Amino acid sequence: MDRLLEVGGVKVMRLVLGPLGTNTYVHVCGEEAIVVDPAWPDPRLVESVRDRTVRVINTHGHLDHVAGNVRLRESAGAAIYIHRDDAYMLEEIDLPLIRAMVDNGLIPFTPHRPDHMLEGGERLEVCGGACEVMHVPGHTRGSIVVYCADLGMAYVGDLIFRGSIGRVDFPHSDPRAMAASLRRVINAIDGETTLLPGHGPPTVLKDERDLLERIAAILEGEL
Numbered sequence: 206m207d208r209l210l211e212v213g214g215v216k217v218m219r220l221v222l223g224p225l226g227t228n229t230y231v232h233v234c235g236e237e238a239i240v241v242d243p244a245w246p247d248p249r250l251v252e253s254v255r256d257r258t259v260r261v262i263n264t265h266g267h268l269d270h271v272a273g274n275v276r277l278r279e280s281a282g283a284a285i286y287i288h289r290d291d292a293y294m295l296e297e298i299d300l301p302l303i304r305a306m307v308d309n310g311l312i313p314f315t316p317h318r319p320d321h322m323l324e325g326g327e328r329l330e331v332c333g334g335a336c337e338v339m340h341v342p343g344h345t346r347g348s349i350v351v352y353c354a355d356l357g358m359a360y361v362g363d364l365i366f367r368g369s370i371g372r373v374d375f376p377h378s379d380p381r382a383m384a385a386s387l388r389r390v391i392n393a394i395d396g397e398t399t400l401l402p403g404h405g406p407p408t409v410l411k412d413e414r415d416l417l418e419r420i421a422a423i424l425e426g427e428l
């Protein structure tokens with residue numbers, strides 16, 4: 206189901222795409238469009254950014270978050286941004302489930318390289334607002350949050366969902382790093398910020414804070 210979200214006067218379109226129900230966010234202003242996690246080469250996605258300068262930001266490298274990258278590059282000349290620690294995932298698949306889905310034609314895979322490697326700490330202008338790239342390893346090594354303080358929103362990928370967190374049982378996951386990343390987000394992001402996750406509906410950080418602190422403590426205690 207598609208949704209038009211309004212956060213701080215800014216309109217963000219949420220498209221739920223692909224076999225894993227991944228959120229793709231389209232943030233359009235004037236001549237510019239930001240697409241966060243193009244999950245599928247969907248014609249509506251291509252149409253929504255037509256004739257605009259397009260930047261694609263991948264919150265991490267799992268295929269269900271990047272499978273629309275190449276279509277946007279080909280159709281709109283999109284520049285692709287991903288953290289350097291996840292860039293290899295654009296060229297290889299290391300999860301058996303995803304490999305099986307690709308082999309069975311359920312999800313397209315076109316190996317490609319990004320245009321820009323992120324490290325964390327960068328500042329990106331999005332629709333006139335300053336956004337900060339935060340490196341939040343745990344779910345994957347190169348997961349990022351894009352925190353747009355001026356706009357009161359943060360794209361959190363598979364770090365945080367409403368009432369839950371992303372999986373930390375993948376081969377490239379790290380529960381200890383996840384706990385540290387959750388604590389960083391809790392401390393660095395304003396509580397009123399709307400969180401736009403990689404799956405499921407938006408939430409607000411202050412509503413998740415207690416749960417996230419308890420999950421972080423569990424992740425630390427298990428080690």
Ligand SMILES: [Zn+2]
Pocket residue numbers: 265267344363371
């Ligand atoms: Zn993921």
Ligand SMILES: [Zn+2]
Pocket residue numbers: 227267269270363403404
């Ligand atoms: Zn995901």
